[in-house]
Amino acid sequence: MPATVVVGLQWGDxxxxxxxxxxxxxxxLVVRYQGxxxxxxxxxxxxxxxxxxxVPSGVLHPHITPVIGSGVVVNPRILLDEIAMLEExxxxxxxxxxxxxxxxxxxxxxELDRAAEARLDNEGIGTTRRGIGPAYADRxxxxxxxxxxxxxxxxxxxKLARVLxxxxxxxHETFGLPAFELDAIQADAxxxxxxxxxxxxxxxxxxxxxxxxxxxxxxxGAQGTLLDLDHGTYPFVTSSNPTAGGACNGGGVGPRQxxxxxxxxKAYSTRVGSGPxxxxxxxxxxxxxxxxxxxxxxxxxxxxxxxWFDAATLPYAVAVNSVSSxxxxxxxxxxxxxxxxxxxxxxxxxxxxxWPLEVDDLERAQPxxxxxxxxxxxLSGIRRMSELPAAAAAYVDVLEELAGVPIALVSxxxxxxxxxxxxxxxxxxxxxxxxxxxxx
Ligand code: IMP
Numbered sequence: 001m002p003a004t005v006v007v008g009l010q011w012g013d014x015x016x017x018x019x020x021x022x023x024x025x026x027x028x029l030v031v032r033y034q035g036x037x038x039x040x041x042x043x044x045x046x047x048x049x050x051x052x053x054x055v056p057s058g059v060l061h062p063h064i065t066p067v068i069g070s071g072v073v074v075n076p077r078i079l080l081d082e083i084a085m086l087e088e089x090x091x092x093x094x095x096x097x098x099x100x101x102x103x104x105x106x107x108x109x110x111e112l113d114r115a116a117e118a119r120l121d122n123e124g125i126g127t128t129r130r131g132i133g134p135a136y137a138d139r140x141x142x143x144x145x146x147x148x149x150x151x152x153x154x155x156x157x158x159k160l161a162r163v164l165x166x167x168x169x170x171x172h173e174t175f176g177l178p179a180f181e182l183d184a185i186q187a188d189a190x191x192x193x194x195x196x197x198x199x200x201x202x203x204x205x206x207x208x209x210x211x212x213x214x215x216x217x218x219x220x221g222a223q224g225t226l227l228d229l230d231h232g233t234y235p236f237v238t239s240s241n242p243t244a245g246g247a248c249n250g251g252g253v254g255p256r257q258x259x260x261x262x263x264x265x266k267a268y269s270t271r272v273g274s275g276p277x278x279x280x281x282x283x284x285x286x287x288x289x290x291x292x293x294x295x296x297x298x299x300x301x302x303x304x305x306x307x308w309f310d311a312a313t314l315p316y317a318v319a320v321n322s323v324s325s326x327x328x329x330x331x332x333x334x335x336x337x338x339x340x341x342x343x344x345x346x347x348x349x350x351x352x353x354x355w356p357l358e359v360d361d362l363e364r365a366q367p368x369x370x371x372x373x374x375x376x377x378x379l380s381g382i383r384r385m386s387e388l389p390a391a392a393a394a395y396v397d398v399l400e401e402l403a404g405v406p407i408a409l410v411s412x413x414x415x416x417x418x419x420x421x422x423x424x425x426x427x428x429x430x431x432x433x434x435x436x437x438x439x440x
Contacts, residue, residue, distance in 0.1 A: 002259025003207075003217040005247045008224025009317040011232075011271040012242075013295075013304060014264040015329035015411065017041035017057045020220050022409075022416060023262075028215040029065050030058030031207060033250030034240035035222035036073040036105055036135070038128040040298025044414045048089075051298050054079050055096055056220055059086060065210075067203050069219075070101035071240065071250015073135040074147060075110070076192035098196065099203040099252075100148030104189070108167045108180050109134035115175040125236055126273030128299050136239035138163065147200045150193030157186055204252030211257055219247040219258075225317040226271075233359055236275025244321040263323035263405075265314075267331045267395070270295050270304040276362040279307035279343045293333040308341040308369065311402045313355045318403050325408040328399065331392060332379040332412040339374050340395060343367035344402070372398070379412040385422050396422070 004023065008014040020030060021043050037053040044050075045060060054074065058064035068074060083093045109131030116133075117124040127133060138144035143163040149156045160182055168179035193200070210217050223242040226232045231243055240246060244261045248254060268289050271277045281289070289295060289306035296303055317323070334340055346353045346365035357365060375389035382388055388396075400407045410420040 001211075001214055001216045003211065003219055003247075003251075003253050003257050005219045005221065005244045005258055005261045005321075007221040007244050007247070007261060007263055007321050007323070008242060009263045009265040009314065009321070009323070009326070010224045010269055010310075011226045011277075012039075012223040013270055013272070013297075014224060014266050015327075016221060016264045017043045017052075018329065018411060018414065018416070019262060019264050019327050019409075020057050020218060021045075021060070022419065023218055024058055024061045024064060026216050027058065027064060027218045029067055029207060029210045029217045030056040031067040031069045031203070031217060031219050031251045032056045032072050032222065033069045033219050033247045034071040034242055035238060036130060036132050037075050037078045038130045038132045038238065038299060039222035042298055042414075045416075050086075050089075053082060053299060055082050055086065055093070058218070058220075059091060059093060059096060062092060065095045065097060065206070067206060068096070068098040068102060069203055069207075069251045070099035071246060072099070073103045073105050073132060073139075073240075074098060075105040075131065076147075076150065076189075076196060080192065080195055096199055097201050097203055097206060098147050098199050100146065100151075100200045102147045103135055103139045103144040104147060104150065105131040105135040106145060106189075107185065108164070108171065109138070111171060111177060111180075112167065112175075115171065115177055119175065122274075124274065126275070128273075128297075130299070133239040145189070147196070150189055151197055151200060153186070153190050153193075156189055156193075157182075160186055160189070207252045211253070217253070219251040219253065221247065225321060226313060231316075231320050231356075233275050233362060236273065236359065244323075260324045261321050263318060263321055263326045263403075264329065265309075265326060266293075266329045267309060267334050267399075268293070269307045269310050271307075272297050272300070272302055272304050276359055276365070277305055277307055278312075278346060278362065278365045278367045279310045279341075280305050281307045285337055288337060289333060292336070293330055308343055308367070309399070310343045310367070311399065312343050312345050312367070314399075314403050316355050318405055323403075323405050325406045326400070326403055327409040327411065328396060328407050329411040331396065331410055332418075334374065334392070334395070335379055336376055337374040340372045341369040342372065342395075342398065344370055370398075380418060382412055383417075383420055385410070385420055388420075
């Protein structure tokens, strides 16, 4: 069976955790392929709410091996804390594996991220300050520390001895911050390695072995297409490739091993951090989305900026990810709005413009809206398309037409069973099967 990719089509926070959770029954490996603890996945199982940053949400299913792939940047301290939290709550974490090629977020990366953002005050990227950018920069500069290095103290020391003076110089001379001590960092890093030693493996071999056995591998993206280093609103992006191509590099599969790509999007847009957001709302509908949608960051607790769905970006997101079907989340949040707007294009300096745009043009872009009737009914108990208010069904139809691929699933609440299988579900047969058993 080929692999499935779950990818965000917006600026992250689309609800990918729920999609992964729904698919879990048919899956034996869930692989995170990029990002780090900047991500936050909230998974609701019955009365229990799990907030995960690094460990793939598949950990909650005893038959799944959760894998942190080589494209992820790992803060070992955070990983160890997360594993301890899960164990305390009775979740078996013995199957969690981490790629030995994954890069380590070292304490100086976190300091550099914080210092750079603080210096720019409100003009920065608005990062999560978790050291993501500096860790990926060291990877590109070939001065990074990899998870496998934590298991080889002599190699580790050599690498640290080379890179640390350079990073300390920036910390001290540019930002006036204290330097890190080589001995102390080395001791911490060796201790992390000792605690994680049995988990640090060749995850590409693991993934390829599972695929060769005919097992179903799920590659789980963090963040979203519009935060992609290459496809997003650069420089207001993260430092990795959340798009489906990133799943190949960071997960260890080839393009022909991917059978389906499930794009996940919300019925409206949100964005955390800085950067252009043409459909952003500051007024009443914006507050409705923020409060009813509980749009606060899982990682930083920041308010998410809320706005109308930006369908001008949708065909691009569908194309670059080669999306086969879509899961549309949080349709229930739109209930109670008198009217709903959908951005289908932009005008820049009075001239019509289409995505992609240079970031400074996007800053000035005026959205062109189509307006739809709203609805009042509470959707959270609805399980069939035929039970949806006509206005809600019409809104989903329009989104599907703009996307050009089927919206196979519509979510109307955080619980597993608050999901409508809309069909056609050819691309997500296993998912439909899983849902039937959940509903049953
Ligand atoms: P970084 O990934 O911490 O470097 O942050 C870069 C940008 O990506 C900032 O605008 C962050 O708010 C955003 N970002 C990073 N991770 C997430 C996420 O999981 N959801 C939404 N936005 C994110």
